Amino acid sequence: MDNVNHPPHYTWLKDKCGIEVIDITRHMDFCLGNAIKYILRAGHKQDASLTDNQKEIEDLKKAGEYDIYNSFQRWT
DSSP states (O other): OBTTTBOHHHHHHHHHHSOOHHHHHTTSOHHHHHHHHHHHHTTTOOOTTSOHHHHHHHHHHHHHTSOHHHHHHHHO
């Protein structure tokens, strides 16, 4: 396991469909890429100070902080 370059909370998707989260988000602008990153890692990153449910909620709240509406407008 490589916690720096390929942490499991981003590589779990590779087992499902052969790509990592970064393979998706690298093609997006900053706000949309970060929102998608937090959504995809929700429920997969652990934090000793939080329950799994609390960490998942925290990641989803982080995703909500990005202005993805304007990102989608530029993407379409």
